[in-house]
Amino acid sequence: MTRAPENRGTSQIDPGTSSWLRTRNDREALRLILEHGPLTRSRLGELSGMSKPTATQMLARLERADLVLPVGEVAGSRGPSAVSWGVRTDRVAGVAVNMLDESIQAVLVDASGAEHPIVDLPVQGTERSPEADIARAIDAACAAAGADRGCIEAVTVGVQAAVSGGGDALSLTDSLPGWPSSGARARIERELGVSVTLENDVNLATMAERAIGVAQQASSFAFLWVGVGLGVGVDLNGSIHRGMHGSAGEVGYLTVAAGTGAPGAVTTDLLGEQVILELLGSHGGAGQGSIAELVEDDVVMNVVADRIALTLEPVLAVLDPAVIVLGGPTCLAAGARLAQLVAARAEREERPAPDVLLSGTGDSAVLVGARRLLVEQIRARLEERIPTD
Structure with missing residues (x-):
């Protein structure tokens, strides 16, 4: 893209x-x-x-x-x-952006790939549009890093959406109020004067896992993100598989029945963060309303493992990946124990089971993936500035 x-x-x-x-x-x-x-x-x-x-x-x-x-x-x-x-590093820089449901995360990226402060901007009560959201992100990231806004030439934006149409059409999303289904990238580029890459957030997290996480040596892997919503990033020999319309891996819209107790349910209704919080509360959780309680509740942990295994069944049947990586806020809160439980459920006599691993990229995986794309773009732009005569 x-x-x-x-x-x-x-x-x-x-x-x-x-x-x-x-x-x-x-x-x-x-x-x-x-x-x-x-x-x-x-x-x-x-x-x-x-x-x-x-x-x-x-x-x-x-x-x-x-x-x-x-x-x-x-x-x-x-x-x-x-x-x-x-x-x-002050000649050309970029900003990596992660569009969340209730906030926008952003961080400055320079040619060296150095670490800079991550800012988190609440969006409640703000006027939303592609150009307004990204302008806020750029200004905040530059202020936090002490960088000149004028050096920003590129932005990579992780969105909770399928991205197609040459990287400027968004579908399967309800988390971007004020953003049109097509033309968002063009509007940002026109209004802000920067080059923009829109990419699915789980795909960016998958890129990060390949680069610095637990799947660096895997021939192929599927990255299951479990948080407010669900998604699967598919890495085949180091390349992200997006599908014809950018919607490959959108398992949050998958309808399941067997073993759920809720025939016709979609996977988001089984594994979305709010559903997990309700399970924790009904099982006598600490009542803090935090997904962090999951690691302490073995009963709910096993329910989550059952539902993840069910969600992964079509992924395993169609893709047969060497490794499954569990990521996103819910999986990170559950820890390595969840990976072990899912691995046990993935075992079948009729097929070899993949390795199931907990993500090694932490809670900033989307920004890590976006930063890596930007570093490559920024370095290419610097090379273009080398005189040819």
Whole structure:
């Protein structure tokens, strides 16, 4: 769904010419500094295979383009300290956004991928629209990070919706008041002057799990998100499967009957957060109205495990993933014990059972996935700024 950057790089230069070689070397130098952090010219030369004079020239060109700057000194065993060079994170930045039912989460993202404060903006009583919501998110994220609003060029937004139509059509959602079913991305881009990627929130959480979570080595996995609503992210060999209309994995609308005691119920009516809270209350919970009580109630835990296993049946039958990852507020509150209970219920004599694991990305998984997409986009934009002559 991310639009390809403008093709303004080395493809406009004849391969093998001195200009082509300089641009190629400069791009490699920028990538190495982004990958390894600040580098001295000697270390840059070692990593790139270039001589010190060539490394010096690369750094000089990148500095003239306002892409790198001196950030410190590294003491050597002999002679004076060497200057280290880092990428300028104030040139291009982005904001990752997670649209929740009652608030908007946002965080600044820069080329280095450094951590910045996450802000949580309540939406009750505010005038809602795509451009108004994202403008608030950008302003708050920049203020929290002490960043200049003018450097924001890209935004990735996690939404509780199926995203299709070239990334600008939303369906299967009731959590975005004031947002149209189509054209939201275009409105944000037009009004705010930033590039926008809209993505399903569970898909973003699935990307995060592949990148830094428990499914890094899995050949394929399904990420079941259980919270206010339900959704499944499907990762097939490192690629997200979205389906023709972006609605792959929308299991919250799946009708189930067997073993539920409620024929014709949809899975959200069995596993939605409010339903779990009611189960906890009816079973003599602490009465605090918190999903955190789930881990202490073994009876309700087993009911939840039964319902998750039922929800996963079609996923296992159709996709046969190597791993099931349980995430979202409900699963995180229940902890590893829930994964064990679900794993036991997934065992069948007629088929091998997948591993069932608790998510390793925490309660900010959606923002983690959005941040990773943005880091790639921001770095690509920085590369585009490398002079070609």
